[in-house]
Amino acid sequence: MxxxxxxxxxxxxxxxxxxxxxxxxxxxxxxxxxxxxxxxxxxxxxxxxxxxxxxxxxxxxxxxxxxxxxxxxxxxxxxxxxxxxxxxxxxxxxxxxxxxxxxxxxxxxxxxxxxxxxxxxxxxDCPVCDKGGECPLQNQAMTNGRATSRFVDVKRTFPKPIAVSTEILLDRERCVLCQRCTRFSEEIAGDAFIALQERGARQQIGRFDEGVLDFAPPPCAGHAEGADGHADPVAATDAVRSGDVPAELPAGSATSSTTGTPFASYFSGNTVQICPVGALTGAAYRFRARPFDLVSTPGVSEHDSSGSAIRVDHRRGVVLRRLAGEDPLVNEEWITDKDRFAFTWQSAPDRITTPLVRDRGADGTRGELRPASWVEALELAAEGLVAARAAGGVGVLPGGRLTVEDAFAWSRFARAVLGTDDVDMRARVHSEQEVAFLARAVAGTGVGVTFSDLEKAPAVLLAGLEAEEEGGVVFLRLRKAVRKNRVRVLGLAPFATRGLRRLDGTLLPAAPGTETDWLGAVAASATGGRLPAGVDAAAVAAAAEALAQPGAVLLVGERLAGTPGAYGAALRLAEATGARLAWVPRRAGERGGVEAGLLPGVLPGGRPLTDPVARAEVAAAWGVDVTTLPAEPGRDATGILRALEAGELGGALVGGLELADLPDPALARRALAAAGFVVSLEVRASEATALADVVLPVAPPVERSGSYWSWEGRVRAFPQALESSSMPDHRVLHALAAQLGADLGAAEPLAAHLAVAALPAWGGERVAPPPAAATSSARVEPGTAVLASWHLLLDDGALQDGEQFLAGTAKRPVARLSPATAAAVGAADGDTVTVSTDRGAITVPLQVTAMVDHVVWLPLASRGCRVHDTLGASPGDVVRLAVAGPVASGAAGAPAGARPGTGTEEAR
The missing domain is CATH 3.10.20.740 (Ubiquitin-like (UB roll))
Incomplete structure (x- = not known):
C-alpha cells in the first residue's frame, strides 16, 4: 500500500x-x-x-x-x-x-x-421493446452470452403493464432484478414508489402491491380501476380526457407506501433511463420510436434555475423524449420528471406561427387579431411604440424565462431604444428591497456557491426556499450531501415538508412575515447580541452554531421578496456567521435577467443606474450616446401595471408573461386592456396576446440556440435541436429596433452571445444593502389565518400543458392547518375547507399538519387552487377560513388579535 x-x-x-x-x-x-x-x-x-x-x-x-x-x-x-x-x-x-x-x-x-x-x-420481444437498440441486455447477450439457448420450456409471464404512476409503466416479465430502480427510489430520491416483492422464484419488482403487503385502502374518488382491482393511473388519465372525471382532480392515483400513505415521486422518470432492460417505460414515449430512428441533441432544461443537462431526442422535426444528460458538476445523471416529460408545450396546438395585428376603427375601437406579414407587423409595432413613448413612455415586462442572449437584448432595447427604465422581469411577488439585494449580492458576482459546495457544507439553511418543489436538482444534491457527508439541513418554513423530512432536516417554524425575525435572531445569537422576546433560544443558538462552521451555506429563495427586511436580514446573517449566501430563483431565466439588468434602477452587471460612470460604461459598450439612457430609476412590475391602468404610461412591451402568475392578475388584465398600445412576444397564445395590438411569435428553446444563467452563476449553453424558421427574442427585437432606426447588435445568435461579454465587470460602488428591520406581523381575528403558499413542482403552469401523463403525478391541492387552528374553526382532518377573501374563495380538502398556528397553507398555482388569481392575495396576507364539510362540534375560536405562531401568541 x-x-x-x-x-x-x-x-x-x-x-x-x-x-x-x-x-x-x-x-x-x-x-x-x-x-x-x-x-x-x-x-x-x-x-x-x-x-x-x-x-x-x-x-x-x-x-x-x-x-x-x-x-x-x-x-x-x-x-x-x-x-x-x-x-x-x-x-x-x-x-x-x-x-x-x-x-x-x-x-x-x-x-x-x-x-x-x-x-x-x-x-x-426485442422488435417491439422500447429498449431495443440501446439495451445492455441485448449487447451483453451477444458479447458475454451463449450462441444458442438450451431453454425449451414455457417462459414465465405476468399481466402487463403495471402502472407505477400515470407516467411510468412496468413490464415485470422483462425485469432482471437488478434493483437499480428500487435503489434509486430509496437512496437518491427517497421515494419508495417501487419495491422488491416476494422471494425465490416468485420474486419480482413492482409497485407496492396492497395484496402482497396486506394493505387495502379504500378506492379514491375519481380513480379508475384496472383489471386487478387496483387504481389504474392510465385508465384514470383516459377518464379525465374523456370528461368522466372532473378535470380539477389529478389525472391518476399515486401508489401506496408500506405505511398506507398515498404519494407520487417527482423523480420517477430516472428509473426508466437507468433500467438496463425494457422493464420500465414512459407512458408518453411507449411504442412511439426506436433509438436508431432518433436524432439526439444536447440541451439545458428550461424549467428551473439549476441548468440541468438534458438530451433531446427527436425524429422528423418532432421531439419524442428527453433524457438526463451527464454532467457531474450540476445534475450528475438525474433530472426531475418535469424536466424529462414537460416539453409538449413547445409544439402545442395554440402555438403562434405568424405575426398577428389588431386593426382599430376610426373611433379607436379594437378589432380582432388577424394574421399579418413580418413587414407589416414590425412597422405597426414600431409606430405604436413611438406613439406610446411620446404619450408617457413604455413599460417593459419581459418575464423570467428568457435566455441570457434574449435578456441582454431586452435590456438594451428598453434602455437604448425606448429610453425607459420601467422594466421588470419578475412575474411574481416582488419588492424594492429585493432589487437592492439582487443588485448588491447577486448581479455580477460570477460563480458563487455551487452544487459541490452544497455537498461539502457542514450545514445548509433554506430560507424562503422549498428545495424539492422549487429547486428539483438542488434537493437531490442536498439529499446526497445528507446521506454521504451528514450535512445538516435547516428549513425556515411554516411546517416540515416531506422534502425537508427526507433531508433529515430541522425545522425553524416561521409564519409568513416572520422570516426576518428568525434570520435576525440567528444573526444576533452568532454575534452574542440580544435575542428578541418569544423566540426559541435553543433552536436559534443551534442554527447559529451550525452556520458558523466553515463552509456553511445560506440558500435564499425568491419568496423572501414578500417579507419586508428578510433579504437584509439574510445579508446580515451571512456576515455575522461567515456563511456563504446564494439566491435560488424558480425560473430558468431569472439569474440571467438579473445579470442583464432587467430590474428598475439596475444596469447590466449590477451597475446602479444613477451612477454616471456606470451609465457611461454601458453606453460605450452598446455604442450609443449616454444621454439616450434613462438617468432615474423606473417602476417595478406592479408600478408599471398601475401606471398603464391610470394612463400614465402610453404602452407596454411584454414577453413570455402569464398574467395569472402575477401577484394581482386582475390588475394586469385591466392594465393591458387600458394600455394605449401593447406589443407581445410569445410562443403560444395567452391572456397577454389576447390583449395585445401586435403579437410577434418567437421560437421555443428547442428551435433555437442560447444559454441559461444558472443560480450557481454558470452560463449553460445549448444548441438548436430542431430546424425552424422561428426567430428567438433577440432577433425579433433586433428587427424591431431596426424599424426604430437603432442597431441592437443581436441579429445572429453568436453576435447576441458575444454582446453579453462586451461589458467588463463592474468595479464601482454597489447598490446599498436593503434594511434588515422587520415590520409588525399580521394579526389574525377568529376565523382568519395568515396565508402561506409556494409553487409545487408540478402545478398548473403553462410549461406543463399538453402532458396529461405527467399531470397525473401532480399532488392534489390541499389546505394545511395546525391541529389548534383547525379546531378553532371547527374543522377536522379530511373535511373540506374554504379559504376566502373579498376577491374570491378556494375550497379544498383539509390536511391537519404539525405546523405554525394561525397559518393556512395552500399550493400557489395548482389546478383548482390559483391563489393569486382567485383570492387576489399573496403569502403573508390574512384570509378567512370556513368549513365546507363535516364540522367537529364544540370548537373554540382563536383569541382576538392573536398573531400567527407556533402554539403561542407570537410567530417565531
Whole structure:
C-alpha cells in the first residue's frame, strides 16, 4: 500500500492511501476502497454488468460481473476464492489477483451461466421493446452470452403493464432484478414508489402491491380501476380526457407506501433511463420510436434555475423524449420528471406561427387579431411604440424565462431604444428591497456557491426556499450531501415538508412575515447580541452554531421578496456567521435577467443606474450616446401595471408573461386592456396576446440556440435541436429596433452571445444593502389565518400543458392547518375547507399538519387552487377560513388579535 497526494480541495495537500493489485496481468494502483469493477474501467477493461451504477450503492444483485479472484494469505501465498466473485461489490486489496472474462475461462463460463439464467424467462420481444437498440441486455447477450439457448420450456409471464404512476409503466416479465430502480427510489430520491416483492422464484419488482403487503385502502374518488382491482393511473388519465372525471382532480392515483400513505415521486422518470432492460417505460414515449430512428441533441432544461443537462431526442422535426444528460458538476445523471416529460408545450396546438395585428376603427375601437406579414407587423409595432413613448413612455415586462442572449437584448432595447427604465422581469411577488439585494449580492458576482459546495457544507439553511418543489436538482444534491457527508439541513418554513423530512432536516417554524425575525435572531445569537422576546433560544443558538462552521451555506429563495427586511436580514446573517449566501430563483431565466439588468434602477452587471460612470460604461459598450439612457430609476412590475391602468404610461412591451402568475392578475388584465398600445412576444397564445395590438411569435428553446444563467452563476449553453424558421427574442427585437432606426447588435445568435461579454465587470460602488428591520406581523381575528403558499413542482403552469401523463403525478391541492387552528374553526382532518377573501374563495380538502398556528397553507398555482388569481392575495396576507364539510362540534375560536405562531401568541 502506498500514499499519494490529493490536491482537489482548494490546493490543500491530503494523503490518499492507495492499493496495488493485479488485474488481467496488469499491475494497477487505485485509491483504497475502489471497487474492482471501477478499477477495471480505469484501465479500459469492460466487465459486463446490470445492477452496477456509479451513483448507487453496490448491490451485487444481477451477478453478471463475476470475476475470478485470488488473495494473499498471512504468509503471502495466493489463495483463490472458492467461486467467482461479483466485482461490483469487491474492493481491491493489496496483492489481490483478479482475472476477468478476458483471461479467465472460469469467469467467462460464470458470466455465460448468469446470462443464460437471465434469459430463461426474459421475453424475446426485442422488435417491439422500447429498449431495443440501446439495451445492455441485448449487447451483453451477444458479447458475454451463449450462441444458442438450451431453454425449451414455457417462459414465465405476468399481466402487463403495471402502472407505477400515470407516467411510468412496468413490464415485470422483462425485469432482471437488478434493483437499480428500487435503489434509486430509496437512496437518491427517497421515494419508495417501487419495491422488491416476494422471494425465490416468485420474486419480482413492482409497485407496492396492497395484496402482497396486506394493505387495502379504500378506492379514491375519481380513480379508475384496472383489471386487478387496483387504481389504474392510465385508465384514470383516459377518464379525465374523456370528461368522466372532473378535470380539477389529478389525472391518476399515486401508489401506496408500506405505511398506507398515498404519494407520487417527482423523480420517477430516472428509473426508466437507468433500467438496463425494457422493464420500465414512459407512458408518453411507449411504442412511439426506436433509438436508431432518433436524432439526439444536447440541451439545458428550461424549467428551473439549476441548468440541468438534458438530451433531446427527436425524429422528423418532432421531439419524442428527453433524457438526463451527464454532467457531474450540476445534475450528475438525474433530472426531475418535469424536466424529462414537460416539453409538449413547445409544439402545442395554440402555438403562434405568424405575426398577428389588431386593426382599430376610426373611433379607436379594437378589432380582432388577424394574421399579418413580418413587414407589416414590425412597422405597426414600431409606430405604436413611438406613439406610446411620446404619450408617457413604455413599460417593459419581459418575464423570467428568457435566455441570457434574449435578456441582454431586452435590456438594451428598453434602455437604448425606448429610453425607459420601467422594466421588470419578475412575474411574481416582488419588492424594492429585493432589487437592492439582487443588485448588491447577486448581479455580477460570477460563480458563487455551487452544487459541490452544497455537498461539502457542514450545514445548509433554506430560507424562503422549498428545495424539492422549487429547486428539483438542488434537493437531490442536498439529499446526497445528507446521506454521504451528514450535512445538516435547516428549513425556515411554516411546517416540515416531506422534502425537508427526507433531508433529515430541522425545522425553524416561521409564519409568513416572520422570516426576518428568525434570520435576525440567528444573526444576533452568532454575534452574542440580544435575542428578541418569544423566540426559541435553543433552536436559534443551534442554527447559529451550525452556520458558523466553515463552509456553511445560506440558500435564499425568491419568496423572501414578500417579507419586508428578510433579504437584509439574510445579508446580515451571512456576515455575522461567515456563511456563504446564494439566491435560488424558480425560473430558468431569472439569474440571467438579473445579470442583464432587467430590474428598475439596475444596469447590466449590477451597475446602479444613477451612477454616471456606470451609465457611461454601458453606453460605450452598446455604442450609443449616454444621454439616450434613462438617468432615474423606473417602476417595478406592479408600478408599471398601475401606471398603464391610470394612463400614465402610453404602452407596454411584454414577453413570455402569464398574467395569472402575477401577484394581482386582475390588475394586469385591466392594465393591458387600458394600455394605449401593447406589443407581445410569445410562443403560444395567452391572456397577454389576447390583449395585445401586435403579437410577434418567437421560437421555443428547442428551435433555437442560447444559454441559461444558472443560480450557481454558470452560463449553460445549448444548441438548436430542431430546424425552424422561428426567430428567438433577440432577433425579433433586433428587427424591431431596426424599424426604430437603432442597431441592437443581436441579429445572429453568436453576435447576441458575444454582446453579453462586451461589458467588463463592474468595479464601482454597489447598490446599498436593503434594511434588515422587520415590520409588525399580521394579526389574525377568529376565523382568519395568515396565508402561506409556494409553487409545487408540478402545478398548473403553462410549461406543463399538453402532458396529461405527467399531470397525473401532480399532488392534489390541499389546505394545511395546525391541529389548534383547525379546531378553532371547527374543522377536522379530511373535511373540506374554504379559504376566502373579498376577491374570491378556494375550497379544498383539509390536511391537519404539525405546523405554525394561525397559518393556512395552500399550493400557489395548482389546478383548482390559483391563489393569486382567485383570492387576489399573496403569502403573508390574512384570509378567512370556513368549513365546507363535516364540522367537529364544540370548537373554540382563536383569541382576538392573536398573531400567527407556533402554539403561542407570537410567530417565531
Amino acid at each position: 502506498t500514499a499519494t497526494t490529493d490536491r482537489s480541495a482548494g490546493g490543500a495537500a491530503a494523503p490518499v492511501e492507495t492499493v496495488t493489485f493485479t488485474l488481467d496481468e496488469l499491475e494497477v494502483t487505485v485509491p483504497k476502497g475502489t471497487l474492482v469493477i471501477r478499477a477495471a474501467e480505469q484501465v479500459g477493461i469492460q466487465i459486463p454488468r446490470f445492477c452496477d451504477h456509479p451513483l448507487l450503492e453496490p448491490a451485487g444483485a444481477c451477478r453478471q460481473c463475476l470475476v475470478e479472484v485470488a488473495t494473499p494469505d498471512r504468509e503471502g501465498n495466493l489463495r483463490p476464492m472458492p467461486k467467482p466473485q461479483a466485482s461490483c461489490t469487491l474492493e481491491a486489496t493489496p496483492g489481490m489477483v483478479v482475472k476477468t472474462q478476458r483471461t479467465s475461462p472460469v469467469a467467462d463460463k460464470a458470466q455465460h451461466g448468469v446470462m443464460e439464467l437471465l434469459l430463461m424467462n426474459h421475453p424475446l
